[in-house]
Amino acid sequence: MTTFKQRLINVALALYLVVPLYLATAQPIFAQEIPATNEVAEFLVHGEAIDTESTMYPTVSFDIVEAELPADRIVVDESTLYSDKLLFIESPGREEVYYHNFTNPTTYRDYSAWPMYYLVYDNGDLEMLHSINFTEKISDYYDVLAFLNAHKEELLHKVSNDFVWPFADDIDHLYELQGQFAPQMIADAKAAMMRAEAVYETLGEDDPYHYSATEIIEEMRVGHDALMQRYNNMYSETPAFNYYKSEDLYDETTADELIVSVEEVIATLPEAIQRRLSNFYFVPKYEVTYVMEDSFIDAYAMPTGVIYFGDDIEPDQKGLIYHEIAHVIDFNSYSPTSLEYEEFTRYSTNPDWQEIHDAEWYNADDSEYYYNDPVESFAQAFAGYTLEKYMGMQMSELGYVDEDIADRPLSKAYFDDFFERHGLNE
16 A cells, blocks of 8 residues: 655644344434533433443553643553453353454443454463553564554554444434543553554664554554544534645645635534544545545545545535545444444445435446445435535536436435434534
8 A cells, every 4th residue: 555645734723234223213412511621521321421441351541631632631651551461261162253252342441442362272261362461471472563453453443433332222323422432442542552653663664564564553643643533523612623635746736725625515514513524634546546446436534534535626526525524424323233243234224215225316227326335325415415505506516417416305305304313403
């Protein structure tokens, strides 16, 4: 993969097979109060704080200090970064299943952990290796890339925030829970990043692992930054966004103009949606093509709230910006439905959207039609809906053929209801 070189150009720019989880009747949304600068918010389920401290794994300790940004208030005790205490599991009697199945998690902090490896004894007993367990004695079993990969998976599991599904009643409730982050989880994510950075710093450029390690650590940095930004956006008075431009851009003019359009689009959206977003990256088109394996795609979104734009996009393509933001919303409902991680749910593949997709978007006569995929039709319907709602425009005015929300009453009604259910019209 092309190494992504970046520089921060605008920090904290404040701006105003699938298993269905059926939609329940509208339920109250418990908006949290913004914590004071020496406090952190609790994780709420139906308005009540749940236990986010208890866990079967060894964990780091942290302090809460006064700071303007919520993420800066969480300071990890470096003396607790490592632990020799491993989680012992007596002869589980199962093979080739996800590691969570061995551990039978029960608490929020259990589910937020991701043990990447385990030691197996001759009698079948196991010791799970949480990232905190990669002490010097464990290095006899795993090399530096295994160490970094364990920490990457631990971090990205937390960044996705899709582990809250055991506490959700339905898909709307899941969407609301994925907008929250417990301080204990943030501390564990910070610790994983600190351990990874410390090990990476020991590698010289002539080390045979250096190139691969660099790719891993850069992916971790992007994920870590996104998590901290999302945490800050959820619990700060006003959400803010970072814009990054790749040093490999041939001409920065397009990116600069596109940033203005992104700002204009975000400013139209309800604050509750703005808080789901984090960082925006502007990269050469070939990097988008490489990641998505499709030269037709000009931009893509990640579950972290990060959105990437290629450098060949016309700056007035506000429909595309709304489209990518829709993917972030959809990702916020994406979740496994069991510890096997074999079946998943999300808004775009739920039966209620699938029915609309089949009626208004699916083109049986064209197998290559981009919006035959319900994930893409969901995002394009949201784009058309918000473009009309906030800018009084149809997609055809931006050059899209036969994609106007005015011609799709079921899609429009779906998002009318979606915005009402989530209090987005207030």
